Amino acid sequence: MGVIISSYGKLLLASMGQTLLLTLLSLIFAMIVGFIFALMNVGKNRLFNFIGTVYVDAVRGVPLIVLAYFIYFGVPSGVNMLTGSSDFKLTALQAGTIALAMNCGAYMAEIIRAGIESVDKGQMEASRSLGLSYGKSMRLVVLPQAIRTMVPSIINQFIITLKDTSILSVIGFPELTNMGKTIVGSTFKSLQTWAIVGIMYMIVIVTLSKIAKRVERRINRGR
């Protein structure tokens, strides 16, 4: 174990950095995607409802690993077939971020939708009766209340996404799990390597969830 840490410690930490970078980027986009589709789903426009439902169902119905392959290999090959060239390529970070953001975004959309629907509909009515538009009522009255109920689920989803980054080792993104594979490949020390990798994930996730608990408590204090 000591050998691995002394000779691969820096690489492991760097790959943990990549994992966190991928997580962070994915989460930012997933929040945006989630909000857009959640708002589509709670509105009254039938077309938007339909698009929202199809998106959520489609993405949730496909394993992340398949989605990652599709975006990393499938989409560029399709684009190049259409344009008749071979110039279009996605980096593993780009494809990974898109796949994770799409995947996490679909779950996020459901969390946000449920959060919005948990707010008593009298709140929207009261706001509308004062002359505020639907958008303003949503932003000023409904969402601030919805977010409080959403926070625990969002934090949970963040943790799931962080763990899901490991799946993107299959498209060659140099994140922590991929580094583990590389180290095992050259040292043949499976037990030690995977133990270290596992512990690294655990430390980060436990730390994050502790911070998250704090944030959650603070948000709920004003209730």
Next chain:
Amino acid sequence: MADKNIKVHVEHLKKNFGKLEVLKNISVDIEEGEVVVLLGPSGSGKSTFLRCLNQLEHATAGTIIVDGHDVTDKHTDINKVRENIGMVFQHFNLFPHKTVLQNIMLAPVELKKMTKEEAEEKGMRLLARVGMDDKADAFPSQLSGGQKQRVAIARALAMNPDIMLFDEPTSALDPEMVGEVLNVMKELAAEGMTMAVVTHEIGFAREVADRIIFMDGGYIVEQGTPDEVILHPKEARTQDFLNKVL
């Protein structure tokens, strides 16, 4: 005074929820300064009628003209019309994440009717009027039901509406709190506010209403002064209802 000035004109209003016909054919006018109380058994369509006036429910058929604006017309800016129609709900619907004063200031400031300072001043004046100025910085969760409803009335008044709709404003209150809310409403009526009130408070109706409309089964069964409807009801259904509630 132009006391024949029609504030609300409703013609052949129908409202269905799926196959259920809640309002069957309602035509009614409300004059400026008039206090109209809607009575009737639950399920008779009183609340739905009230909610059609500011289009919280969309009419299935018929015309509703409020302040000269046809609210059933898709081209009408309903948000603009609603600014002039205050509504008070059975369950108060105060915004729990905002203080009492913030609840009142939200709409006037967001809709650029007033600056923050003006809205705050107006808010405090309205709170004083409903006897809640000492709770300006409290959150709704810290208030009793009667206090919540008085704040909700102040919130609706902050937009300077010229019509106020009350949808069972005292039905969710403990009995000892009903009076404080009704008193605020009485004052409002005395000041000449045009009001449409759905309530089960027959005493309030007798004392304050200019006209009582008795509804049942989606129709207006009869209407008239409190004396006519409450003391000398003509219709059997009205008599029956009054016998049960009095």
